[in-house]
Amino acid sequence: MSQLFSAFVAVFVGYAASVAVILAAAQAVGATPGQTVSWLAGLAIAKGLSSFILSWRHRMPIICAWSTPGAALIAAVSGVDMASAVGAFLAAAVLMMTTAAFRPLGALVERIPMSIAAAMLAGVIFRFVVAVFDEMRLQPALVLTLLMVFLLARLWNPFLGVIAALGAGLALAFATGTATLPAGPVALTHVELIVPHLDLTAIVGIGIPLYLVTMAAQNLPGFAVLRASGYQPPTASCLFVTGLMSFLTAPTGAHMVNMAAISASICTGADTHPDPKERWKAGVWYALLWLVVAATSGLLLALILAMPKALIVAVAGLGLVGSLTGALSQAMGSDKGRFAAVVTFAVAASSLSLFGVGSAFWSLVAGLMVLTLDHAAGRLRGRS
Numbered sequence: 001m002s003q004l005f006s007a008f009v010a011v012f013v014g015y016a017a018s019v020a021v022i023l024a025a026a027q028a029v030g031a032t033p034g035q036t037v038s039w040l041a042g043l044a045i046a047k048g049l050s051s052f053i054l055s056w057r058h059r060m061p062i063i064c065a066w067s068t069p070g071a072a073l074i075a076a077v078s079g080v081d082m083a084s085a086v087g088a089f090l091a092a093a094v095l096m097m098t099t100a101a102f103r104p105l106g107a108l109v110e111r112i113p114m115s116i117a118a119a120m121l122a123g124v125i126f127r128f129v130v131a132v133f134d135e136m137r138l139q140p141a142l143v144l145t146l147l148m149v150f151l152l153a154r155l156w157n158p159f160l161g162v163i164a165a166l167g168a169g170l171a172l173a174f175a176t177g178t179a180t181l182p183a184g185p186v187a188l189t190h191v192e193l194i195v196p197h198l199d200l201t202a203i204v205g206i207g208i209p210l211y212l213v214t215m216a217a218q219n220l221p222g223f224a225v226l227r228a229s230g231y232q233p234p235t236a237s238c239l240f241v242t243g244l245m246s247f248l249t250a251p252t253g254a255h256m257v258n259m260a261a262i263s264a265s266i267c268t269g270a271d272t273h274p275d276p277k278e279r280w281k282a283g284v285w286y287a288l289l290w291l292v293v294a295a296t297s298g299l300l301l302a303l304i305l306a307m308p309k310a311l312i313v314a315v316a317g318l319g320l321v322g323s324l325t326g327a328l329s330q331a332m333g334s335d336k337g338r339f340a341a342v343v344t345f346a347v348a349a350s351s352l353s354l355f356g357v358g359s360a361f362w363s364l365v366a367g368l369m370v371l372t373l374d375h376a377a378g379r380l381r382g383r384s
Contacts (some may be wrong), residue, residue: 006272007285010063010263015293017162018068019304020316021128024075025255029085033305035253038192041297042252046245048290050257054241055283060231061267062283064242065260069217069323070210073124073360074255077206078353082253083197088207089250090196095211096243096256100236116367117216118330119341120209123348123363125324132317139310145172146314162319169311178308187298193251209360214258217327222259229268230276233259340371 022043026036043066054062070092074085099105136143149168154161173179219239226233238259246256266272267282293300304312331341344367352359 003267003272003279003282004285006267007282007289010260010266010282010286011289011293013160013163013266014065014260014263015300016166017319018066018071018316019300020312020319021068021071021075022066023301023304023312024128024316025071026253028075028077029080029082031082031253034190034192035082035194037187037190037298037301038194039253039255040301041189041191041294042249042254043257044290044294044297045252046242046249046254046257048287048294050242050245050287051283051290052287054234054238055280055287058234058237059277059280060226060233060283061229061264061272061279061286062226062233062238063222063260063264063267063286064245064257065218065222065263066254067210067214067218067256067258068320069121069125069213070256072128072320073209073213074206076124076127076360080199080202080206081197082194084199084202085206085255086194086250086253087196087198088202088205088210089255090247091198091203091207092211092214092256093243093247093250095208096214096246096258097240099215100238100240100243112212112216112364112368113337113340113371114216115331115334115337115341116344116364116371117212118327119344119367120348120360120363121213121217122324122327122331123345123350124213124360125320125327126345126349128317128320129324130317132314135310135313139308142169142172142178142308142310143314145169146311146318150318162315165318166315169307169315173307173311179306181306182302186302189295189297189299191252194253196251205361209364210256212364213360214256217323218258218261221261222264225261225264225268226259231268337371337374340367340374343367343370 019040022040023036026039031039047064047066050064051062054064132143132147146165146169150161150165153164223233223235242257242259246254267286268279272282273279331345332338344363347366348359348363350359352362354362
């Protein structure tokens with residue numbers, strides 16, 4: 001029962017804390033309501049199957065999640081349609097599988113300074129956190145209530161801050177009559193196949209940054225959680241399976257699944273089971289619960305979409321505060337690369353778009369260029 005309970009909490013936290021970011025990503029690429037349900041169902045299937053295969057095969061609680069930073073990155077783009085986005089998702093999945101099979105590519109990605117990768121992530125997330133206070137101007141009572149509940153709940157348990165805010169928002173929306181439930185029948189779930197369009201601009205602007213931010217902000221911390229719990233994660237196997245599942249479910253609209261960090265920490269500790277060798281069963285329960293989520297994605301989405309826009313925006317922003325804090329800490333932690341990190345952050349947080357490619361990609365280019373110039377100037381000063 002403790003394994004099942006840990007899996008249930010991990011699924012609930014993983015869904016409620018970041019589903020609003022997925023909805024923002026779907027809206028940014030023009031997904032229809034049916035495609036949005038399909039997107040969520042595809043992600044749930046990919047998470048469930050990846051977690052089941054890896055946990056069963058390696059007898060470890062290997063927990064997979066959707067890429068929340070990746071969804072935030074997608075939500076910041078403009079001028080990309082759904083077919084081109086799916087093509088970019090396929091490219092990102094191929095890069096992930098290639099990383100598993102071709103070690104030099106993984107080594108090359110790891111050579112990107114963490115300060116630059118973290119600054120790019122922070123810049124992308126920053127817009128969502130700021131949007132919380134923009135919405136407060138329009139609906140102050142609702143957003144202020146959510147903010148207070150979030151701040152108080154996180155004092156007790158940081159993991160449950162967003163969950164408490166979402167629960168309070170749902171209760172307040174129904175109590176005040178601002179929730180608008182659909183008039184007609186709601187399908188339990190829906191899967192819609194989308195023919196991908198391989199557009200170079202979308203691959204460069206979405207696919208490559210999605211791959212990089214997923215590696216840096218999701219997979220590496222996910223592996224670290226497993227190691228901290230005494231496990232030696234099979235890195236190549238995990239990257240290949242999550243990449244393969246991302247590739248297979250991309251035509252449903254699903255963007256990327258990867259190693260989990262927060263959800264994994266719930267299922268890998270002593271509370272799940274005193275014997276570390278038995279905790280892998282929590283990964284199986286987690287997988288089965290996500291398949292249940294896939295089967296009810298339409299119903300769950302209808303409930304979320306019935307809520308006022310301010311609630312969705314506020315929950316999305318509050319759910320990313322922790323990620324923004326961690327990213328800024330990593331970006332600004334070293335004096336040596338701090339200036340380059342600030343440039344990266346500023347470009348990523350802007351609405352820059354050149355040649356149809358969004359700010360996430362150009363922030364990496366700008367940061368690495370500044371860092372290269374700083375290193376070259378340092379060498380010249382050293383010689384003189």
